[in-house]
Amino acid sequence: MEQPAASGPPNVAVRAAEKRGYAVSKEQPERPGRPTLDAGRSGGVTVVGDPPRRPHARQRISTTLDLIRANPTGRIALKIFIAIAGALVVTIGIALIPLPGPGWLLVIAGLGIWAVEFHWARRLLGFTRRHVHGWTQWVTRQSLPVRLVLGAVGLVFVATVVWLSLKYSLGIDVVAEVMHYLATH
Structure with missing residues (x-):
């Protein structure tokens, strides 16, 4: 048999x-x-x-x-492919950070792609995971008023980043437009 x-x-x-x-x-x-x-x-x-x-x-x-x-050729090709794919995802993520959306998520995903082949990216991804987990645990232990203040600060930060992004990249000053609208109506 x-x-x-x-x-x-x-x-x-x-x-x-x-x-x-x-x-x-x-x-x-x-x-x-x-x-x-x-x-x-x-x-x-x-x-x-x-x-x-x-x-x-x-x-x-x-x-x-x-x-x-x-395969030695496969090893080099894989390293090049992983480097390019990770760089592309990280670049798109960095471009999206000031805009509302998944900017940081894409940066971390690109880091995860790099971590497949590069040890430094694996260490950086572990560092990021530890600190995000630590921050999340700390916030969940806080009282409701503290969490509300943290949320409000986060919203103000995101609103400021969006306002500055629109103002300096597209030339649209949202605050001035709103003030003009309120003054004329």
Whole structure:
């Protein structure tokens, strides 16, 4: 009887990578619900508890990235692609910071893209997560009046940034327009 294949990256991808001379790790941690060899029975009978599940998306992405990194050209191409994609998302996020919308969210998403390939971005993303989590925990421990003041300060800050952005980038002075409207009507 044949032994069951070791769980790991897709066999076609492994064979293709090995054919080209690249080393691909076939070891993966054991996952529940996967076929296992029952040592207590003779003949290597495979016992299946649950039906086999497809690997999670993270595991698939990790395996794909490992296969790409196994090739020297793929490793360089991946680094360039990640650098460009992260820079594009971060640049769009920075451009959107003064406007109402997901500016900071896009900056953090771009940092997450860079963190796939660059260690400095992974550290910076961890730093950002820790401080945002700490700020959020601190605010939730405060009384309602303090949270209302913090919210009001945040709204004033956002309104000021929007006003200055419109005034200096588009030449529209919203405050002057409102004052003119109130004076004429």
